[in-house]
Amino acid sequence: MTLKCDVQYRRGDTGFKLTRVGVKNVHKPILVKREGANGALNGTLNCKVDISVDLPAEQKGSHLSRNVEVLTAVLVESISKPVSGLENVAADICRKLLEHHEYAITAEVDICAEYFKPSRTPFGRETLESYTLLAKGRVFRGEKVRKTIGVEVIGMTACPCAQQTVTEMLSCGGETPVMSHNQRNVCRTMLTMDEDVDVEADELIDLVEGAFSSPTYELLKRDDEGQVVINAHSSPRFVEDVARNVLKSLVAECKNLPDDVEVYVSSESEESIHKHNAFAERTATMGDVRREAGL
């Protein structure tokens, strides 16, 4: 029996177009390979994927199963020929989406995945830390794909203001850093660029970890724990400082990034002295950021 259900092809009852129609929270493993990256990146990433295209007014429904078909095809290809970076997977899916949805003008893909990377404590002990990789693709029919590479990194901030207040209240201070409140900070950094520009996820993670009062570690023996506390209080940083330090490092370390790369940085501190969080955020282009840095 040939099923010719054409409900989706019917003229829409209402005449309204839709900006995005698709699927959310599709879970799939994707095999990724990246030159020069650590071993952990050359492996399978457990991905959560959102996929969508636009829908013209004259069509009743989007062919949602085609989104999962395209994703599955890319996944199967990745087994024999590992892709270099989730953001390139996202861009690849975007192009294929426009081939399979002949009525669509735009396509969007969002991927996130847990990622493990080796690190070293202050006293040089090896650890394995977890991060979140973020990748996106966006395309308008007839134009080049814009892809996004991003990372979400957990670190630690110690508050400079409370440190100064305590110093005044107790008339203490001197060479030893004074106590302050400190807490987990989650920093998210995303770069959006043309498909032919490349950024390494590992380098982006290192850059973000340098922006905190201190990175954090899953395993700390006594001396390392003490050193992390001392390091954090020697580099007290507001939630604002974390975001600004990321911008500063992007300017200093990513000199080959074109001016039209879009930058998004957010920093959120789970304040130990409050029940609520503090946050800071910047949206800009690399060109804007370089101008503000006086370049």
Added chain:
Amino acid sequence: MTLKCDVQYRRGDTGFKLTRVGVKNVHKPILVKREGANGALNGTLNCKVDISVDLPAEQKGSHLSRNVEVLTAVLVESISKPVSGLENVAADICRKLLEHHEYAITAEVDICAEYFKPSRTPFGRETLESYTLLAKGRVFRGEKVRKTIGVEVIGMTACPCAQQTVTEMLSCGGETPVMSHNQRNVCRTMLTMDEDVDVEADELIDLVEGAFSSPTYELLKRDDEGQVVINAHSSPRFVEDVARNVLKSLVAECKNLPDDVEVYVSSESEESIHKHNAFAERTATMGDVRREAGL
């Protein structure tokens, strides 16, 4: 002792401005009163509030405690003089934020709150259903506040395509609607407008509930349960249809809304036949939507 901690006032180390700096997930009760609305709205809403302003490059830190001070002041005022609608609370906080952060050019407030509203089952039994109210305020110094009123409503969709496929596969059909897969759908509708325009949250909820295959109810006796299933299968709707039906009703029922009102509608179905969700989304102005409707 007068503490003169001026860390925040220092020139920023990096020279970068920040788009938004503030607090997230502050929980506070706000007393709201609205003429003509049901009794449940004339009461205390448990709100989760995000508040932020921008920060110029030359200032190291934002005065975060002022955000909570402004919120607390508005809350205290609301006890003696209940505000008409959370979106007006958000707009009010926005204005006060610019007064208290003399260095800021923009201010943003996001509020969400659980809300209960009486409803009636198909056979007329009284129920009390829960919804989420969304409210926002956005202001640029020197301009008028733009406020957003939104609702998140849970309903039910039955799939028209699977219904037709089953009809063909089983050569069934006739007067009785044929089985299909059906599921929970979460529809979010938000309208952004000038401060002097008013929309009732209750009317917006009713409008969204009419867009589903059927509303859902916390308490259904046997006949009501059967009727909800019959109603849903008599009005099978794609995830796309829910979003488009909201647009259609906005055009038909909100004739007094100016053309520059921004409209956001999203519809997400927790597909019973998949482990993932399907979604549809539209971003437009009332003017766009009216033109597409042929007005």
Added chain:
Amino acid sequence: MTLKCDVQYRRGDTGFKLTRVGVKNVHKPILVKREGANGALNGTLNCKVDISVDLPAEQKGSHLSRNVEVLTAVLVESISKPVSGLENVAADICRKLLEHHEYAITAEVDICAEYFKPSRTPFGRETLESYTLLAKGRVFRGEKVRKTIGVEVIGMTACPCAQQTVTEMLSCGGETPVMSHNQRNVCRTMLTMDEDVDVEADELIDLVEGAFSSPTYELLKRDDEGQVVINAHSSPRFVEDVARNVLKSLVAECKNLPDDVEVYVSSESEESIHKHNAFAERTATMGDVRREAGL
């Protein structure tokens, strides 16, 4: 037409009984009144309710709509005659469940609700802080209801071990407390007792807040912020200490609680130096706890 659907009454196909069958995440407002409590408690609580009874092997289905009917009846009663405490609401629902499910031997109810309570900062400024109230009811047919009253409170811990390590590493110390890592701690305390025993939620919250290195506050001006940091580092506490301090205070302050009251205390620290949390937990009776305290 009278619908006599008797599917649920049919003999189960399999012959297996079930421990619990019911509904989860029913959202309803409940009006609560408690003598001597603060004004905020004498009002409407937004509750999330789980309700279940057991099901004998010989019956195919539980009458789930009766659970919501019982809840609605109690809610309606609460409007004219506010109940004293959510745990008494839970106990009341339990009794009514056994009346309406004639085949059931056990009934269980779990309620949680957000709750606001006035507090004062170290320098005496008024604040309004948010907490979670927890309440349960459990009954076996023919026996008395056992009810549970519980609270979830957010506070702050500063680590005593890192503080000592830093003191040694920097050869510092003296009268001023030394820096350490500090973080949010979530402490949950629950007491299960016979229906005729009474405990005030407000007193339980105060008792738990005294167990942290310091309580936390939504609004802190400079001096209060400094004082909270100083207080926390003057009372450094492990995640274990928080749980044990709650037990100690229960022994000291709740002398009228019978020995058969069941005690559950958990403390979870969102470690600022790690990406993971630390936790400590105790399950015991008041009798056990008193014996360990040497009484």
Added chain:
Amino acid sequence: MTLKCDVQYRRGDTGFKLTRVGVKNVHKPILVKREGANGALNGTLNCKVDISVDLPAEQKGSHLSRNVEVLTAVLVESISKPVSGLENVAADICRKLLEHHEYAITAEVDICAEYFKPSRTPFGRETLESYTLLAKGRVFRGEKVRKTIGVEVIGMTACPCAQQTVTEMLSCGGETPVMSHNQRNVCRTMLTMDEDVDVEADELIDLVEGAFSSPTYELLKRDDEGQVVINAHSSPRFVEDVARNVLKSLVAECKNLPDDVEVYVSSESEESIHKHNAFAERTATMGDVRREAGL
């Protein structure tokens, strides 16, 4: 410098023992190998791990870093010598915890991990579906480890009661199944047993998928979508039926499981006609379940 911080070894201030002290939400990749299982299982699982031991009254703090050390050691071992099943990893960690916490009498480990397994649609098309693996270990010093293997599986239920009600209300019926409400059901099945008993995760997943009205699939072409809807409505099942069908299959298919194996089954339906969920749960031993099945 040798740091001799002995804060944890000090006598507890309060004299109370603690039931569990440890770490939560430690993220680590673990390499697992299992004979006869599908290829996907012979690979790296992204695990979330909770680890704890008890703490005697006379000791102030638990050595929390030892928990992560033991986990890391097991993880490193797994790279050269893959372990057969997460539940055996959990049991292994349990034994090592008692070696490293000389003061502890009990140790507990909880692991959960996302898992992908190939499946086939009704018309035989290949798909890759996602599941959650659950594993636990519990040990008392001097006794054998009890380990738990569990799975969380998403499927679909169609309601038998609404189907009968609609049949009566519309006087329809016949050979074609009548419409009903249907929805996602999440079924969790866990078996707790001695360390030398073995159960395959893949077989447990298949057994649970057979308990729904129909399994669900990430990719369905038209005919498969229609068939899933027809299959589900031909096997309408209450939330209770899913739990009981799992028990029935455990009796029929796991004849070699000892009578003292502890069984936990839960089934939760995200009701399409309500905003709340329905659930059913059973706790028993294999011996109990067999007796109820008449064996």
